[in-house]
Amino acid sequence: MMNKTTCMDPLQHVSSFLKPIFILEFILGLPGNVFALWVFFFKSPWKAGNVYLFCLVTADFLLLIGLPFRIDYLFRGEDWIFGEHFCRFVLYIISVNYSASMAFMTILAVDRFFRILRPHHPICRLSVRQGIMMVSAVWVGILLIRLPPALTLDLQYHTNTSKLTCEASLSWTSPSLGLRIYNSIHMTEVLIAFILVLFCFVRVFSYARERQLKAHRRVNRAVRLLLFIVIMFVFCFLPTGISGILLQGFPCSEYLQLSLHISLAITYMNSALDQVIYCHSNAWFRDTLKAKSNSVVQTQFKMSFKTNKKPKP
Numbered sequence: 001m002m003n004k005t006t007c008m009d010p011l012q013h014v015s016s017f018l019k020p021i022f023i024l025e026f027i028l029g030l031p032g033n034v035f036a037l038w039v040f041f042f043k044s045p046w047k048a049g050n051v052y053l054f055c056l057v058t059a060d061f062l063l064l065i066g067l068p069f070r071i072d073y074l075f076r077g078e079d080w081i082f083g084e085h086f087c088r089f090v091l092y093i094i095s096v097n098y099s100a101s102m103a104f105m106t107i108l109a110v111d112r113f114f115r116i117l118r119p120h121h122p123i124c125r126l127s128v129r130q131g132i133m134m135v136s137a138v139w140v141g142i143l144l145i146r147l148p149p150a151l152t153l154d155l156q157y158h159t160n161t162s163k164l165t166c167e168a169s170l171s172w173t174s175p176s177l178g179l180r181i182y183n184s185i186h187m188t189e190v191l192i193a194f195i196l197v198l199f200c201f202v203r204v205f206s207y208a209r210e211r212q213l214k215a216h217r218r219v220n221r222a223v224r225l226l227l228f229i230v231i232m233f234v235f236c237f238l239p240t241g242i243s244g245i246l247l248q249g250f251p252c253s254e255y256l257q258l259s260l261h262i263s264l265a266i267t268y269m270n271s272a273l274d275q276v277i278y279c280h281s282n283a284w285f286r287d288t289l290k291a292k293s294n295s296v297v298q299t300q301f302k303m304s305f306k307t308n309k310k311p312k313p
Contacts, residue, residue: 014261015074021265022071026064028272033060036278036285044284048131052107053281055135059100060271066090066097067268073166080166084155087166092150094268095168099142099189101270102237105229106193107138108281112222113200117207148182168264180248190241194233201226225280236270239263 040054069090073080080087114123126134156165204226208219243260250256278285 014258015078018261018265019071019074022067022074022268025265025268025272026067026071029060029064029067032272032275033057033064035289036275037061039278039285039288040282043288044282046128048126048128049108049111050282051128051131051135052104052111053278053285055139056101056104056108056274056277059097059104060274062093062100063097063268063271066094070094077163078165079163081164084164087155087164088150088153091153091166091168092146095146095149096142097271098237098240098267099146100139101274102190102193102233103138103142104135105232105277106197107135108277109197109200109226109229112226113204116204116219116222145186149179152178183244183248187241187245190237194230194238197226197229197233201230221280225277228276228280232270232273236267236273240267 036053036057040050040057044050069082069086082090111123114121118124157163201223204219205223208216208223240260240263243256243263247253247256247260279289280286
């Protein structure tokens with residue numbers, strides 16, 4: 001490992017802000033995703049749409065595995081004590097969460113698009129086996145695509161100290177030529193996914209307005225789901241990629257480095273916010289949550305007629 005002179009990293013200026021944010025994300029994300037995993041695995045009948053949701057939960061767990069170590073890193077004054085290999089592993093699984101969350105949100109958006117506008121399309125009739133085969137290919141692609149930065153990232157030690165810097169921002173502020181090409185390709189993928197999600201939302205929203213289907217519960221829920229996914233892209237995914245690309249041109253910009261650290265913290269919030277997607281996508285999750293609320297805090301939520309039927313064995 002070589003020490004080399006780099007630009008000043010302003011992480012220390014936002015460290016006090018990031019600590020409670022990371023802790024809050026972990027506290028909100030863990031119980032919600034454990035609950036979602038229990039519902040999808042034991043309560044909800046298996047079908048292609050639920051396979052996509054299960055993969056989104058799995059992606060969130062990757063982030064929740066790495067987040068406690070990031071919190072420890074901040075509390076130690078940006079001193080990584082778990083070794084270089086484990087640092088690469090943590091940064092790798094967090095980056096996999098980033099790509100997998102976007103990928104499966106995009107798949108959910110496309111799935112809703114076809115179910116509302118093209119209900120007889122073969123995509124709407126995918127079997128569980130076909131759904132598993134598709135998501136397996138997506139997982140393999142993501143795991144392979146996210147591997148090069150983790151392996152080639154030049155980890156650094158603080159000047160005149162033995163403190164190891166374990167930062168994903170290094171792939172943007174001190175990138176090799178290979179990482180520059182990779183980052184550009186990655187940003188292109190983010191933009192393509194966002195455009196696809198936005199297109200699905202606009203088409204479904206226009207379809208609902210043209211046919212005056214706003215009062216239709218299924219269509220209305222699909223519109224809200226797609227709108228929420230668009231918002232997730234705008235606030236959780238796009239800022240990180242844009243800040244990173246700009247940093248490649250201005251690696252010593254303290255403002256851009258601060259923006260990247262803050263946008264990464266917001267990106268991690270996706271694991272806590274995905275429960276909104278589960279509520280709009282799965283009646284079993286929605287009704288199980290309502291039932292728990294009705295029994296614990298005596299609310300009066302109505303159950304969906306779908307979950308009154310017993311799941312098929």
